[in-house]
C-alpha cells in the first residue's frame with residue numbers, strides 16, 4: 001500500500017520533531033494532501049492507526065486537509081491555471097506539479113513534560 005510508506009515517512013518526521021522538542025507525546029498531527037496526489041485520505045487514516053502504535057503519536061489526533069494542486073512551468077516557474085496546465089503559454093515548456101503532490105506536514109501540537 002502506497003499510503004503505508006507515506007505514513008511511515010510522516011511518522012519518522014513527527015518522531016524526529018517530537019524528539020527535538022523533548023515532547024512526551026504528540027497531541028495533533030495536521031497534514032495537507034493534494035487532490036492530485038493519488039493519496040487517499042481514508043487509507044492514510046487507516047495506515048496511521050496501524051503504524052502509530054508504540055510511537056509518541058499513539059494518542060494523537062490526525063487532521064487531514066485537502067489542498068488543490070498547483071501547477072507551474074518547469075522553465076520560468078510561472079503558475080499555471082487548471083485549463084492551461086500542459087504547456088506554459090509564456091515559454092512553451094511543460095508544466096509540472098508545483099505543489100499538491102503527496103502529503104505535507106503542516107502543523108504539530110506536542111505535549112512537553
Ligand SMILES: [Zn+2]
Pocket residue numbers: 073074075076077078088089090091092093
Ligand atoms: Zn514558462
